[in-house]
Amino acid sequence: xxxxxxxxxxxxxxxxxxxxxxxxxxxxxxxxxxxxxxxxxxxxxxxxxxxxxxxxxxxxxxxxxxxxxxxxxxxxxxxxxxxxxxxxxxxxxxxxxxxxxxxxxxxxxxxxxxxxxxxxxxxxxxxxxxxxxxxxxxxxxxxxxxxxxxxxxxxxxxxxxxxxxxxxxxxxxxxxxxxxxxxxxxxxxxxxxxxxxxxxxxxxxxxxxxxxxxxxxxxxxxxxxxxxxxxxxxxxxxxxxxxxxxxxxxxxxxxxxxxxxxxxxxxxxxxxxxxxxxxxxxxxxxxxxxxxxxxxxxxxxxxxxxxxxxxxxxxxxxxxxxxx
Numbered sequence: 001x002x003x004x005x006x007x008x009x010x011x012x013x014x015x016x017x018x019x020x021x022x023x024x025x026x027x028x029x030x031x032x033x034x035x036x037x038x039x040x041x042x043x044x045x046x047x048x049x050x051x052x053x054x055x056x057x058x059x060x061x062x063x064x065x066x067x068x069x070x071x072x073x074x075x076x077x078x079x080x081x082x083x084x085x086x087x088x089x090x091x092x093x094x095x096x097x098x099x100x101x102x103x104x105x106x107x108x109x110x111x112x113x114x115x116x117x118x119x120x121x122x123x124x125x126x127x128x129x130x131x132x133x134x135x136x137x138x139x140x141x142x143x144x145x146x147x148x149x150x151x152x153x154x155x156x157x158x159x160x161x162x163x164x165x166x167x168x169x170x171x172x173x174x175x176x177x178x179x180x181x182x183x184x185x186x187x188x189x190x191x192x193x194x195x196x197x198x199x200x201x202x203x204x205x206x207x208x209x210x211x212x213x214x215x216x217x218x219x220x221x222x223x224x225x226x227x228x229x230x231x232x233x234x235x236x237x238x239x240x241x242x243x244x245x246x247x248x249x250x251x252x253x254x255x256x257x258x259x260x261x262x263x264x265x266x267x268x269x270x271x272x273x274x275x276x277x278x279x280x281x282x283x284x285x286x287x288x289x290x291x292x293x294x295x296x297x298x299x300x301x302x303x304x305x306x307x308x309x310x311x312x313x314x315x316x317x318x319x320x321x322x323x324x
Contacts, residue, residue, distance in 0.1 A: 001058040001101060009055050009064075010037065019062050019088040021259055025124035027148065029256060029263035029299065030083035034235075036064060038227040039078030042220045044068075056101045061089035063098055065115060073114045073321070081146050081302065082118030082319060091129035099133060102324040112138055118145055118319040130320060138323040145317030149307040151298035153291045160287070160312070168309050175280040179245075182276075184285055187240040192233040195240055196226050202242075202252050205270035215266070225254075225265065232256040241286055243269075243278045251278035253286050260296040262286075283310065 009016070013033035020031045029035060040048075044066070054065040054074050064086045065074035076086040087094040102113050120127045134140050151160060161169060187195050200216060208214040216222045232238035239262065243251040251269035255262055269278045290298055300307045303314060 001056060001097065004055040004057060006050060006053060016062055016088060019060055023085060023088050023126065024091060025121035025126060026085040026088070027083050027119055028261055029258040030078065031085045031088065031119060032258055034228060034231040036077040036084060038224050038231065039080065040066065041227060042224040043078065043080050054105070056097060058097050059093065061093035061097045063087060063094070063101060073116055075116045076118050083146055083148070085119035085126060086117060087126055091125045094126070095129040095132060099324065106324065112323050114139070114321065114323045116319055116321050120145065120318050120320065122316045122318055127318070133322060133324065139321060141321045143319045143321065145319050147303050147317055148315040149300040149303055149311040150313050150315060151287065151300065151310060152312040153287070153298055154296050157288050157291045163312065164309065171280060172284060175277055175284045179276060181245045183244050184282070185242045185244055187242055188238050192230045196229055198242060198249055199252050199254055199266070202249055202270055203268050206268045207271050208268070210271065228256065228265065229254070239286070241282055243282055250276065251282055253282040257295065260294060261299055262290045262295045263299045264301055
């Protein structure tokens with residue numbers, strides 16, 4: 001069993017990503033090192049300390065937690081949405097590691113430790129493995145998590161479209177119609193700083209920005225997405241499309257790939273282009289390109305009413321508060 005500093009974890013991020021990829025039911029993108037490290041850097045209090053980290057590895061099983069004050073509870077590094085699971089690798093090995101590492105740390109500190117384990121698929125392999133800790137727990141509570149809306153692209157876009165309602169298929173045909181002068185640009189390989197500035201310019205012209213509710217108006221979250229964009233670009237996993245007409249950027253869709261999963265991050269359009277239906281157009285174009293590129297799961301992120309028409313399933317997630 002080895003406890004790692006943040007620098008050591010960064011140096012072994014690829015190993016961690018491999019463990020995440022074989023963790024049954026885990027959201028591969030959001031459990032992965034890029035998402036978790038970006039959150040640790042930008043979405044955590046500036047007073048966060050290195051000694052609060054609880055990053056442990058043993059024989060390809062991993063724990064990725066950080067203690068948060070004032071509660072003293074150990075949360076995943078990304079605790080804003082908790083899409084990701086902080087246990088990686090074989091579920092039984094990871095749960096055994098959690099039990100052993102928590103016991104050792106508890107003895108060292110002379111007090112029990114509390115962990116919040118988010119990103120669990122209801123009755124999935126990790127959730128089931130965790131049940132072994134329940135009889136010996138000082139506290140065990142389960143809470144609803146952040147559900148995920150997903151599209152199944154295993155059989156391609158046409159098969160997905162056939163599963164939609166007649167009304168929605170009509171909307172998809174409208175989204176495929178030619179709009180004079182409109183072009184869709186793939187910026188995935190462009191310079192990341194320039195990509196971010198173009199995305200930000202579109203966000204600033206959106207209705208959410210005008211209302212003061214745009215997530216990019218919050219410095220921590222803006223920096224989080226900027227870091228994600230740069231990291232995805234560096235690994236070749238960035239996906240960005242921009243709709244443009246007459247030299248003006250009108251809309252964007254921004255996401256990334258992990259394995260055979262595409263994870264949507266942000267999508268927006270300028271208010272003046274509202275009547276062009278560019279959200280549907282970009283989403284459909286992105287679906288097609290993802291399917292052509294071998295993507296099997298298109299993850300739309302958290303539940304939203306408009307996503308219900310697009311999604312094939314809603315993956316229910318929970319979190320467990322465990323005091324050992």
